[in-house]
Amino acid sequence: MASLPIPSAQALAHSAQLQSLIQQHIQQQGGWIDFATFMHMALYTPSLGYYSGGAKKFGFGGDFVTAPEISPLFAQALANQVAQVLQITQGKVLELGAGTGKLAKDLLLSLEKLETLPSQYCILEVSDYLRQVQREYLHEKLPKALFDRLVWLDTLPEVFNGMVVGNEVLDAIPVHLVGKQQGVLVERSVVWKDGFAWQDKPLSAGSLFNQLAELDLPDGYLTEISPAATGLVRSLASSLKHGAIVMLDYGFGASEYYHPQRKAGTLMCHFQHHAHDNPLVYVGLQDITAHVNFTAIAEAAHSEQLSILGYLNQANFLINCGLLQILEQASPEHMEVYAPMVSAVQKLLSPAEMGELFKVILFGKGIDVPLVGALQGDKRHTL
Numbered sequence: 535m536a537s538l539p540i541p542s543a544q545a546l547a548h549s550a551q552l553q554s555l556i557q558q559h560i561q562q563q564g565g566w567i568d569f570a571t572f573m574h575m576a577l578y579t580p581s582l583g584y585y586s587g588g589a590k591k592f593g594f595g596g597d598f599v600t601a602p603e604i605s606p607l608f609a610q611a612l613a614n615q616v617a618q619v620l621q622i623t624q625g626k627v628l629e630l631g632a633g634t635g636k637l638a639k640d641l642l643l644s645l646e647k648l649e650t651l652p653s654q655y656c657i658l659e660v661s662d663y664l665r666q667v668q669r670e671y672l673h674e675k676l677p678k679a680l681f682d683r684l685v686w687l688d689t690l691p692e693v694f695n696g697m698v699v700g701n702e703v704l705d706a707i708p709v710h711l712v713g714k715q716q717g718v719l720v721e722r723s724v725v726w727k728d729g730f731a732w733q734d735k736p737l738s739a740g741s742l743f744n745q746l747a748e749l750d751l752p753d754g755y756l757t758e759i760s761p762a763a764t765g766l767v768r769s770l771a772s773s774l775k776h777g778a779i780v781m782l783d784y785g786f787g788a789s790e791y792y793h794p795q796r797k798a799g800t801l802m803c804h805f806q807h808h809a810h811d812n813p814l815v816y817v818g819l820q821d822i823t824a825h826v827n828f829t830a831i832a833e834a835a836h837s838e839q840l841s842i843l844g845y846l847n848q849a850n851f852l853i854n855c856g857l858l859q860i861l862e863q864a865s866p867e868h869m870e871v872y873a874p875m876v877s878a879v880q881k882l883l884s885p886a887e888m889g890e891l892f893k894v895i896l897f898g899k900g901i902d903v904p905l906v907g908a909l910q911g912d913k914r915h916t917l
């Protein structure tokens with residue numbers, strides 16, 4: 535904490551407003567709330583939550599940088615996967631959690647070059663504030679013919695054919711903090727004691743209890759379970775009739791996620807490019823995130839009749855999608871253009887940066903050809 539930058543007075547006032555709202559909610563709920571509720575309020579309370587309020591979040595001047603913000607090369611490679619599914623289904627694109635709109639812009643421009651434009655590019659975004667950011671950005675950056683294909687949805691469509699894309703969405707979905715203390719399965723809740731504080735409560739019988747009991751964790755272990763993330767996958771499965779879903783995010787399969795040595799879980803906060811593990815401070819000003827348990831995501835998809843079409847690290851996926859060939863088309867003679875491209879490719883592919891920790895999972899319905907993005911390096915067997 536000592537090393538975190540100090541927010542402006544205006545930001546602190548904004549945070550105090552949200553803090554008081556959460557404090558009231560804790561009182562109304564009898565003195566405590568589970569962490570998933572706290573995380574949901576901290577990130578998504580209208581106008582005040584981290585994703586719903588007005589500060590810059592993404593990119594170099596924000597709190598963290600995502601792959602689409604690093605370089606358009608990410609979208610250009612991903613477009614090859616999207617184009618394959620659009621050719622098979624003649625369907626649309628649905629992007630979940632579109633952030634600033636950068637991925638939507640670069641994907642649409644790339645799909646136009648590939649002559650595979652979808653009739654509609656739908657965006658489902660939970661934050662009203664980010665919807666507005668996306669609308670303004672895409673209106674400014676895209677020619678009218680492309681902008682007119684954009685549709686912002688309020689809910690998932692009952693029937694969807696085509697390609698669903700979600701980059702770093704699953705990690706932003708609220709998690710329950712659970713663990714084992716002195717032999718008892720507990721849920722870590724948030725209380726108010728002159729400030730937010732933790733309190734562990736014995737878990738009562740129910741689905742969280744059963745999932746945790748099955749993990750057979752060592753004593754003193756704290757981790758996360760996200761029923762909301764698996765619920766989102768189940769809803770997507772029921773909406774998708776013909777097509778594929780690609781989700782890109784940091785995380786691992788269950789055996790690594792719940793490894794006995796990962797005793798403190800994966801919860802992380804980001805404030806102005808400082809990463810730390812205390813979500814109870816700077817409420818509404820900092821991102822709160824947990825790694826994705828891809829085994830749970832795959833099980834949810836499988837239980838809803840989606841086929842798992844691939845699970846691999848981001849480096850293999852982007853290479854399969856032709857990232858290196860796209861780089862080769864650029865001329866090294868123009869160093870001012872070429873050098874940033876090489877540096878972006880290095881960030882996206884290097885195992886020390888995003889290449890290994892970030893994974894890509896692909897599901898589908900009615901797709902019976904191998905997907906280009908999963909041709910090499912598929913690790914479905916590790917899930």
Ligand SMILES: C[S@@+](CC[C@H](N)C(=O)[O-])C[C@H]1O[C@@H](n2cnc3c(N)ncnc32)[C@H](O)[C@@H]1O
Pocket residue numbers: 585592600601602603630631632633634637658659660661664700701702703706707766
């Ligand atoms: C970490 S940001 C990633 C933004 C963008 N995809 C990118 O890669 O830059 C997470 C995004 O997911 C959105 N989000 C979170 N939960 C969502 C949900 N259930 N459905 C749709 N969007 C969601 C957030 O509002 C935000 O836009």
